[in-house]
Amino acid sequence: MWEAIAANKRRSAWLIAMLAALLAALGGGLGLLVGGAPESMAYGAFVGLCVWGVLLLINMMSGESVLLSSANAREVSHEDAPQLYNIVEEMRIAAALPAMPRVFIMDTPVPNAFAVGLKPERACVAVTSGLLERLSRDELQGVIAHELGHIANRDTMFMTLAGVTLGAIVLLADMGMRMMFWGGGGRRRSSNDKGGGGAAFAIMAVIAIVLAILAPLIARLLYFACSRQREYLADASAAQFTRYPAGLAHALQKIAAQQEPKKIQTNRVVAPMYVINPLAAAGSASIFGTHPPTADRIQRLLAMQGEAPA
Numbered sequence: 001m002w003e004a005i006a007a008n009k010r011r012s013a014w015l016i017a018m019l020a021a022l023l024a025a026l027g028g029g030l031g032l033l034v035g036g037a038p039e040s041m042a043y044g045a046f047v048g049l050c051v052w053g054v055l056l057l058i059n060m061m062s063g064e065s066v067l068l069s070s071a072n073a074r075e076v077s078h079e080d081a082p083q084l085y086n087i088v089e090e091m092r093i094a095a096a097l098p099a100m101p102r103v104f105i106m107d108t109p110v111p112n113a114f115a116v117g118l119k120p121e122r123a124c125v126a127v128t129s130g131l132l133e134r135l136s137r138d139e140l141q142g143v144i145a146h147e148l149g150h151i152a153n154r155d156t157m158f159m160t161l162a163g164v165t166l167g168a169i170v171l172l173a174d175m176g177m178r179m180m181f182w183g184g185g186g187r188r189r190s191s192n193d194k195g196g197g198g199a200a201f202a203i204m205a206v207i208a209i210v211l212a213i214l215a216p217l218i219a220r221l222l223y224f225a226c227s228r229q230r231e232y233l234a235d236a237s238a239a240q241f242t243r244y245p246a247g248l249a250h251a252l253q254k255i256a257a258q259q260e261p262k263k264i265q266t267n268r269v270v271a272p273m274y275v276i277n278p279l280a281a282a283g284s285a286s287i288f289g290t291h292p293p294t295a296d297r298i299q300r301l302l303a304m305q306g307e308a309p310a
Helices: 002-035 040-070 082-095 129-134 137-152 155-181 196-242 245-257 294-305
Strands: 073-075 102-106 113-116 124-128
Touching: 002 040, 002 155, 002 196, 040 113, 040 124, 040 155, 082 102, 082 137, 082 196, 102 129, 113 137, 113 155, 124 129, 124 137, 129 137, 137 155, 137 196, 137 245, 155 196, 196 245, 196 294, 245 294
Parallel strands: 102 124
Antiparallel strands: 073 102, 113 124
16 A cells, blocks of 8 residues: 555656646747747746746635635534534544544535545545435445545645646647637747748747647646546555445445436536546546546455455
8 A cells, every 4th residue: 555655656746747848848839839939939938837837826825715616515514514524533533634624515416525635734525415315324434535545645736736737738728729820920930930940940830739739638648547546546545544445335336326417516627536527427447537437446445345246
């Protein structure tokens, strides 16, 4: 388990570095197209990193509140939901978190849950009213343990950073494509446009355009690949915290069978953070899936328990 967590952190660092490099390369390419000269690439890369910095600052200041508000989640106290609060407290101790996460409820009959927080001291756990109504205590404990596993493994911090970087790449690519569409790129070309210099610029411009088209796709693939591995690790963490892997396995079976995207307030930014993506309840073995196949997750958990899949 500890080796998996350490490997997860190393992959996280590499992925953030790769996304940052992709962002800088995209900014440099767009700078070339707009400025019309190779020296404009450094300016474009700087602008791209500035966009990333602004988005990151906004998320660091109020990212949790924005995400919880978008899910229409309301904070509750021990008096409002004593069983839920007690389970969160039990799993906080098992996960060795330094502070009690804030607890939220989303008023929807669709069972699901997610966690957010740039660091454990700012962690928040949100569950739907449908989850509280449909799951047994052991199953609810498994789901909460899974979410606190994300917090303990620093997945919530990583996914926030990766999500912000992905958002900056998409925003920058969209801006670049709009500028090219309206004919604003490459008007101020230097004297190097003549002869071989012009041919070199044309090649670089084509590379920049291809990068603007492919960068958002590449960034999403990197983001989704790491997200899938983190779900497996959070499942293993939940098994460790509860000592009862079957609880989460049975919860996943119920949650996956009862997803109705139209009845849960979510979007494509928050959806990958849920224990099961409400926009793709069965999970996906494809490179575009944010979660691994639910059946595979259930099989792994039941194998830990020594049970055969139903």
